[in-house]
Amino acid sequence: xxxxxxxxARKEKEPVPSMSDKEIIIASLRRVERRIRGxxxxxxxxxxxxxxxxxPLVLKLWDLFQPMRAVTIGFTVGIWVLLFxxxxxxxxxxxxxxxxxAASVDKQAQLQDELKSALWFINNQxxxxxxxxxxxxxxxxxxxxxxxxLYPRHIPRTSYLAAGMILxxxxxxFVPLPWNHNWLTLQAAPxxxxxxxxxxxxxxxxxxxxxxxxxxxxxxxxxxxDVVQQLQEGKIDxxxxxxxxxxxxxxxxxxxxxxxxxxxxxxxxxxxxxxxEELEPTGNAMExxxxxxxxxxxxxxxxxxxxxxxxxxxxxxxxxLQQAAENTRPGLxxxxxxxxxxxxxxxxxxxxxxxxxxxxxxxxxxxxxxxIDSQQLKNMASQQIQNLxxxxxxxxxxxxxxAKGQQQASGKGQNAQGQKPEPGQPPDGExxxxxxxxxxxxxxxxxxxxxxxxxxxxxxxxxGLMPGGKGGSDAPREGAATSLEVQLQQEKVAGMQDGGExxxxxxxxxKQERSRLDYRNIKSDLSPAQKDLLNQxxxxxxxxxLIKDYFQAIRPTPKQQDKK
Amino acid sequence: xxxxIDQQVATFQGQFKRVKEEVSKVIVGYSxxxxxxxxxxxxxxxxxxxxxxxxxxxxxVSTLSDVMRLKFSxxxxxxxxxxxxxxxxxxxxxxxxxxxFLEFQPGPIFSNIVxxxxxxxxxxxxxxxxxxxxxxxxxxxxxxxxxxxxxFFVLATQNPLEMEGTYPLPEAQLDRFFMKLKVDYPTVDSxxxxxxxxxxxxxxxxxxxxxxxEILEMRKTVxxxxxxxxxxxYAIRITLATHPQPxxxxxxxxxxxxxxxxxxxxxxxxxxxxxxxxxNNRLHVSGEDVRTVAYGALRHRILLNFxxxxxxxxxxxxxxxxxxxxxxxx
Numbered sequence: 078x079x080x081x082x083x084x085x086a087r088k089e090k091e092p093v094p095s096m097s098d099k100e101i102i103i104a105s106l107r108r109v110e111r112r113i114r115g116x117x118x119x120x121x122x123x124x125x126x127x128x129x130x131x132x133p134l135v136l137k138l139w140d141l142f143q144p145m146r147a148v149t150i151g152f153t154v155g156i157w158v159l160l161f162x163x164x165x166x167x168x169x170x171x172x173x174x175x176x177x178x179a180a181s182v183d184k185q186a187q188l189q190d191e192l193k194s195a196l197w198f199i200n201n202q203x204x205x206x207x208x209x210x211x212x213x214x215x216x217x218x219x220x221x222x223x224x225x226x227l228y229p230r231h232i233p234r235t236s237y238l239a240a241g242m243i244l245x246x247x248x249x250x251f252v253p254l255p256w257n258h259n260w261l262t263l264q265a266a267p268x269x270x271x272x273x274x275x276x277x278x279x280x281x282x283x284x285x286x287x288x289x290x291x292x293x294x295x296x297x298x299x300x301x302x303d304v305v306q307q308l309q310e311g312k313i314d315x316x317x318x319x320x321x322x323x324x325x326x327x328x329x330x331x332x333x334x335x336x337x338x339x340x341x342x343x344x345x346x347x348x349x350x351x352x353x354e355e356l357e358p359t360g361n362a363m364e365x366x367x368x369x370x371x372x373x374x375x376x377x378x379x380x381x382x383x384x385x386x387x388x389x390x391x392x393x394x395x396x397x398l399q400q401a402a403e404n405t406r407p408g409l410x411x412x413x414x415x416x417x418x419x420x421x422x423x424x425x426x427x428x429x430x431x432x433x434x435x436x437x438x439x440x441x442x443x444x445x446x447x448x449i450d451s452q453q454l455k456n457m458a459s460q461q462i463q464n465l466x467x468x469x470x471x472x473x474x475x476x477x478x479x480a481k482g483q484q485q486a487s488g489k490g491q492n493a494q495g496q497k498p499e500p501g502q503p504p505d506g507e508x509x510x511x512x513x514x515x516x517x518x519x520x521x522x523x524x525x526x527x528x529x530x531x532x533x534x535x536x537x538x539x540x541g542l543m544p545g546g547k548g549g550s551d552a553p554r555e556g557a558a559t560s561l562e563v564q565l566q567q568e569k570v571a572g573m574q575d576g577g578e579x580x581x582x583x584x585x586x587x588k589q590e591r592s593r594l595d596y597r598n599i600k601s602d603l604s605p606a607q608k609d610l611l612n613q614x615x616x617x618x619x620x621x622x623l624i625k626d627y628f629q630a631i632r633p634t635p636k637q638q639d640k641k
Numbered sequence: 642x643x644x645x646i647d648q649q650v651a652t653f654q655g656q657f658k659r660v661k662e663e664v665s666k667v668i669v670g671y672s673x674x675x676x677x678x679x680x681x682x683x684x685x686x687x688x689x690x691x692x693x694x695x696x697x698x699x700x701x702v703s704t705l706s707d708v709m710r711l712k713f714s715x716x717x718x719x720x721x722x723x724x725x726x727x728x729x730x731x732x733x734x735x736x737x738x739x740x741x742f743l744e745f746q747p748g749p750i751f752s753n754i755v756x757x758x759x760x761x762x763x764x765x766x767x768x769x770x771x772x773x774x775x776x777x778x779x780x781x782x783x784x785x786x787x788x789x790x791x792x793f794f795v796l797a798t799q800n801p802l803e804m805e806g807t808y809p810l811p812e813a814q815l816d817r818f819f820m821k822l823k824v825d826y827p828t829v830d831s832x833x834x835x836x837x838x839x840x841x842x843x844x845x846x847x848x849x850x851x852x853x854x855e856i857l858e859m860r861k862t863v864x865x866x867x868x869x870x871x872x873x874x875y876a877i878r879i880t881l882a883t884h885p886q887p888x889x890x891x892x893x894x895x896x897x898x899x900x901x902x903x904x905x906x907x908x909x910x911x912x913x914x915x916x917x918x919x920x921n922n923r924l925h926v927s928g929e930d931v932r933t934v935a936y937g938a939l940r941h942r943i944l945l946n947f948x949x950x951x952x953x954x955x956x957x958x959x960x961x962x963x964x965x966x967x968x969x970x971x
Contacts, residue, residue, distance in 0.1 A: 180971060189918075189927035190970060194869035201870065208867045210646040211924035 098209075098216035099199045102192065103175060105219035110178035112228045121168050123235035129161045130242040137249045137260065144256055146311055147265035182219075185227045191215045271305070275468050279305060282461035285454050286329075300325055301462065308469070315473035322466040326604065329459045333605045334408055334452045337612040339445065340366065342406030346416075347371075349404070352635075353397035355381075355390055360397075365621070368446035372439035379435035382428055395423040408448075412441045456606040463607075646924065653862045653919050656851060657683075663708040663847045668701050669838065670831035676920075677822045677937050678705060678796065683859050684912040686819020687775050687795040689760075689810075689941060696824045697835075698798040702756045705796075710852040711753035712790070718763035720806065724770035728780045729787075745782055750774050753792055753853065760797035761807045768814055771795065775817045792856050812944055816903050820913070820934075821941035866915040868926040871970035876910040876931045882963040883943050893962045897949030902942035909938035928969045936960055 096104065133154055136145065179192040195215030198208045250259045258264040271279065279301070286298035304325070308318040343363050350360030355378055362371035385391060402417035419434035603611070616624060657679060664675050674690070678701065681688040690698045699715075706713030716727055729748030735741050749755065750771070760768060774780050775795050780787045797818070799810070815821075827835065838845055881889035884901030894901065913934030914926040921930075936957055943956040 176971065180969075189921070189923060189925075189929055190869070190872055191923070191925060191927070193871060193970060194867075194925040194927075197869035197871055198867065203867075205865075205867065206646055207865050207924055211867060214924060 098212045101216040102195055102199065102212065102219045105222060106175040106178045106182070106192065106196065109182045109222070109224065109228070110173050110175055112224050113178060113181055114173055116228055116230065117173075118168060119230075120233045120235065122165065123233050123239050125161060125164055125168075126239040127235050127242060129157060130239060130246060132157045133260075134242060134246055134249070137246060140260075141249065141252065141254065141257060144258060145265065147263075148311060150260065150265055182222065182227065186218075186222060188215075188218060192219060195219075271309070272468070272472075275465055278461050278465050278468070282458050282465065285458035285461065297325055297329055297458075300328075315469045319466045319470050322462050322469075326459050326462050326466075329455050329462070330604055330606055333455070333609070334448055335605075336449055336452050336609050338406050339408040339449065342404050342409040343368070343445075345406075346401040346404050346409070346412070349401035350397050352400070353390070353394045355385075355394045356397050363442070364625070366449075368442045368449070372442040372446070375435050375439040375442065379432040379439070382432050382435065391423055395420045398423065408445070412438055412445065415441055452609070456609055459604065459606040463604075649862055649865075650919055650922060650924070653859055654922065656855060656859060657920060659850045660705075660708055663850055664701070664704050666845045666847050667704040667838075668697055669834040670827050671697070671701065671824065674701065674822050674824055677820050678702075680913055680916045680934070681819040682792065682794050682856065683863050683916055684819050684909070685792070685860055686909065686912075687797070687817060689815070689818040689821040690796060690798045690824055691801055691821060692798070692824030693802055693826070694800055696826065698824055699756060699758055702754070702796040702798075704847060706754045706756075707847050708850055709754070709856065710849045711792070711794075711856075712751075713754045713756070714749035714752035715756040715758060716749050717758045718760050718767070720762060720764060720808075722763045722767050724767050725782075727767065727770045728774070728782055731783055743783075745785065745787065747787070748780075750780060751787070751789060753790055753794060755793075755795045757795055757797040759800060761799040761809055763808065765808050765811060768808065768810060771797075772814055772817065775814075790853075792853065792860070812900065815941045816905055818941060819909050820937035822937055823940075863912060863915050863919065866918055866924060866926065868911055868915065869970075872914070872926050872928055872931065873911060875928050875967070875970040876907050876914065879910065879931065879935060879963060879967050880904070880907040880939070882967055883939060883959070885946075889967075891959070891963050891966055893954075893959050897945055897952070897954045897959065898943055899946040899949075900944040902939050906939050906942045910934055913938055932964050935964055 136150060136153060139145065140150070176193070176196060179196045182188065183190050183193050191211075192215050195212045198212055247261065250257070250261050283298045283301060286301060301322075304313075304318055304321045307313045307321075308315065313321070343366070347360040347363035350356040350363065352360075359371045359374040359378065362368070362374055398416045398420035402413045402420055404413055415434050415438040419431050419438060422428075422431035422434055601608070660679055661672075661675055664679075665672070668675060678688050678690075682705075690701070692698055703713070703715070716722070725748065727748050727750050729746050729751065731743040732746045733741050734744040757771065760771075774789060774793070778789045778791065778793050780789065795818075800807075878889055880902045882891050882901075883894060883898065883906070884890055885895045885898045910931050911926065914930035917930040917933055918924070918926045939960050940956040943959060945954055945956065
């Protein structure tokens with residue numbers, strides 16, 4: 078009681094002397110109520126913050142093991158913030174009564190229900206000497222209450238807990254782990270995280286597309302970047318991303334050159350040109366697919382044309398050019414036309430016009446070379462996009478089915494390559510493609526990662542014809558065990574399942590060992606770019622001269638041809 | 642205004658203190674018992690003292706009567722004691738002319754302080770003779786009602802051990818006692834003091850410090866102390882909690898109690914609380930005051946059922962539980 082009724086406090090806090098005893102009691106009790114409410118709010122605020130922080134902390138810890146998306150974090154934390162604010166407002170709005178304050182101060186100051194009784198007497202007007210005396214005494218005691226002693230402003234233990242939790246939360250955000258996201262800087266896990274391999278593929282594809290853009294002024298690299306960004310931000314799912322990648326692929330494949338045909342045509346032209354001594358270097362360069370060199374040779378020849386005084390050579394040249402101009406392969410029409418002009422001008426001894434025609438043909442050769450280069454870049458980019466798409470789809474399917482650890486896919490083609498599953502790479506639970514095949518032999522001897530030509534689609538569905546080199550998806554190929562049902566499925570014509578306009582169930586026919594479908598009408602799943610890649614000459618550069626020499630050695634001479 | 646009341650309170654405290662000091666000259670220890678007895682006197686109630694023989698119950702009462710300038714009488718209750726032996730009776734008298742007439746001869750009950758020693762040894766008929774006197778403060782003999790002097794204070798004693806040949810007080814009569822105080826065996830220190838005081842040539846003497854008028858004045862002072870509704874409500878809730886019926890009944894009450902306290906229990910709680918408030922220099926009754934007097938005021942008003950009796954449940958245990966579970970005044 079010594080500290081409870083502090084006489085010093087009276088000087089500072091004593092209500093106005095003119096106040097009646099009743100007013101003194103009520104004013105004092107209001108003061109007590111405010112202090113109690115303040116202390117209560119502070120305590121509850123700390124407790125609330127501590128409780129509130131449990132959720133973000135748990136989320137953050139969870140995030141360290143399984144990164145969460147910004148939407149998830151935002152939604153969860155948002156709900157908790159709302160709940161906390163509601164709690165806070167509820168507690169702030171909730172005021173205590175002076176009756177409660179009286180009961181509290183009676184207990185704290187051991188006043189034996191003095192203020193409680195006095196307040197009741199005040200509220201229930203009963204005048205008597207004893208009551209007035211009681212109120213008088215209560216007023217004196219109320220006046221001298223030392224609130225700092227009775228209700229000290231202390232820091233609750235929960236505040237230390239809250240501070241600790243805040244510190245822990247901040248620390249967790251700065252844990253130097255590659256997969257940790259700092260929420261304080263509004264970072265969160267992307268909706269779809271690319272693996273290192275996928276990121277490498279993407280980078281390579283973008284580079285290829287940029288190179289192609291320089292040639293064709295397209296904006297496919299930007300589109301691709303946009304698709305991946307949307308996927309990472311969760312605006313689209315993997316399925317939608319795959320569809321958008323399909324569209325990019327389609328755009329990429331628009332106006333594709335039939336390079337196989339062009340190459341064949343060029344070879345035929347080269348053979349024709351090689352028959353002329355003057356045009357042989359040009360023919361050789363064309364045969365070696367060195368069209369720029371061939372163009373240079375043609376220009377040199379055009380320059381020399383005015384100085385030539387050999388009618389036989391001119392005639393031979395004219396004949397070779399005429400033969401070459403007869404080639405009507407698609408994509409070589411302009412070249413053929415120019416060669417024909419040159420031949421005709423030579424025939425008419427119009428040297429200048431012949432020179433112009435040869436210059437034009439040289440320019441056309443350079444154009445063709447550029448187109449072929451561009452086409453090759455597009456092909457490679459398309460293949461990379463296919464790989465990226467396959468990888469994303471496989472991961473999504475693996476994630477959906479949780480097929481990790483399922484039985485190995487029956488396809489031996491993949492395993493035959495000695496590929497091992499990499500940590501972090503999702504298993505391919507769906508790959509029923511190369512499995513059937515046999516056909517998973519690596520055909521790309523130069524299949525080093527990142528090298529052009531190494532990007533054969535190892536994961537292309539259903540074909541089994543596109544074995545992946547190392548540049549393809551390295552994901553372990555796994556699938557469901559082969560069952561009778563699966564075998565029956567396989568007996569369906571693969572090309573019809575997805576690509577055909579009208580999928581046809583051929584099980585019955587298959588059982589009868591007959592097919593009603595003409596195999597020639599079966600559409601291939603392969604894109605023109607893939608077909609081109611398949612048709613590309615895969616002869617290693619270092620062996621090319623040898624092979625060329627060999628074929629030139631066994632080439633029938635014109636005399637032998639005449640005999641025939 | 643407040644000075645007069647303060648003076649009144651101070652006088653009350655002083656007189657109470659003096660009585661207690663005088664009694665304590667003879668009675669060693671038993672401070673709470675002495676307080677209870679004086680409180681019952683000031684509350685216009687009666688006291689039932691329960692304890693084994695030889696603990697000084699009778700001595701306490703006789704000392705109290707010595708301290709006060711009041712008329713004291715003692716009735717030793719025995720099985721053959723008749724009601725008329727207590728109340729008195731009309732006896733035939735002869736006047737100077739030789740005519741006979743009936744004259745009321747007052748019994749020992751016509752005193753200010755009556756010691757009903759071993760009250761449970763008398764028959765219920767005799768015990769009930771005390772009923773009217775204790776409650777109505779009057780005695781009716783024949784067709785005449787005789788008023789008792791004020792203050793009228795009955796102190797009854799009973800022995801809880803020797804139950805053979807005794808007649809337990811009926812509930813109605815028990816309820817008329819303001820308090821039932823349990824006299825326990827004195828402590829070693831108290832026994833030393835008792836021996837020192839009672840084995841010498843000269844026994845301690847007490848002074849008469851309180852007269853009839855002063856007691857009546859003190860009783861008025863007690864009644865003047867105000868009590869706030871919440872505290873009164875608290876006393877009522879405690880009383881109702883002694884009843885086995887809901888909504889205030891405690892689980893222990895429901896199990897072991899047959900009948901709970903009557904409204905007289907609440908009265909005892911409030912008046913006892915008022916006296917205690919005055920003794921503590923307060924002008925209001927607190928919950929603590931009510932709690933303090935609850936044992937003495939309620940223990941004889943709680944009637945155990947068969948199960949309670951069989952399990953020898955002490956009513957004090959029930960009261961303790963009730964006090965612990967009844968919310969304090971709000």
